[in-house]
Amino acid sequence: MxxxxxxxxxxxxxxxxxxxxxxxxxxxxxxxxxxxxxxxxxxxxxxxQKDDLAEAWFDRADRALLRAGEAAGWLALPVRERLSRAILAWLQALAAHRRLSIEMLRYKGQPDHLHLQLRGLLRVSRTVQWIRETACLPAVGLRRELEEAALTAIFVSTLGCWLWDDSPDAGRTRAWLDRQLLLAERVAMRWSR
Incomplete structure (x- = not known):
């Protein structure tokens, strides 16, 4: 550095x-x-601008999820486990300043901050792409598009759960994420038949 x-x-x-x-x-x-x-x-x-500080904070979380993919035996893990670990690494990186992270997201969502809301959408898309890359998802074409849509929904809903999760070690968020990933895996298996 x-x-x-x-x-x-x-x-x-x-x-x-x-x-x-x-x-x-x-x-x-x-x-x-x-x-x-x-x-x-x-x-x-x-x-x-001030929001660039928030973006830098979320970039740190992106780097944390990328580091998760450097773990020994990463590719031997099932895809669902790689996705879970990557998303949880992102959230854990924010945990040190959880309340402040929530305030940053609320600030972006204020009605007069349309420009920040658009940046927020781009942020979600960028983070989802890094989650896909870290999890080493190989899909292309329509399958990739469907995976991205599902993964975006899982990521955003898990973030929403985390915002309200006051359980020790974000246990409710982990359980929510596990259920969502299991459901997505079952749906994907049915579609691939």
């Missing part, structure tokens, strides 16, 4: 701390610059 990347990571870490303290909606970039003792221009150099 270069010095520039390191600075961007420190800015993000500071924004997360400030967001935890004051809430995401109350986070102001000029306060972040003051806290860090840097010029506002330095933040702008790395993050063009």
């Amino acid at each position: 270069g010095e520039d990347d390191d600075r961007a990571e420190r800015i993000l870490d500071s924004a997360l701390l400030l967001g935890e303290r004051d809430g995401w909606d109350a986070l102001h970039l000029h306060e972040l610059a003051d806290l860090m003792g840097i010029a506002l221009e330095e933040i702008h150099r790395h993050y063009g």
Whole structure:
């Protein structure tokens, strides 16, 4: 990681701390610059707007799911297990700042933030693509399109479950994800006959 990347990571870490303290909606970039003792221009150099910090946070989760696929014996695992581990790695990466992550998602969903909502849709699509790649799904054509649609529904519904899951170690989310993946596997088996 270069010095520039390191600075961007420190800015993000500071924004997360400030967001935890004051809430995401109350986070102001000029306060972040003051806290860090840097010029506002330095933040702008790395993050063009506040939502870019949220996107960087979700990018960290993407990298966590990619690392899940580096586990020994990954390809020997059943597809359903690879998908589960990849999605759970993404959620676990957000767990350290769960409440703040939820606030970021709410912020994106505010009615006057249509531009952020569109970015959110692109984010879901990008993350689903990384889940597919990490799980090493080989489908092409119509089968791939159907898999992507199903996986998007599973990912979004699991994220929704996680948003409300106050169980220890996100147990309800794990159970939800397992049920959804099992159902999708059964449907796929019927279609392949």
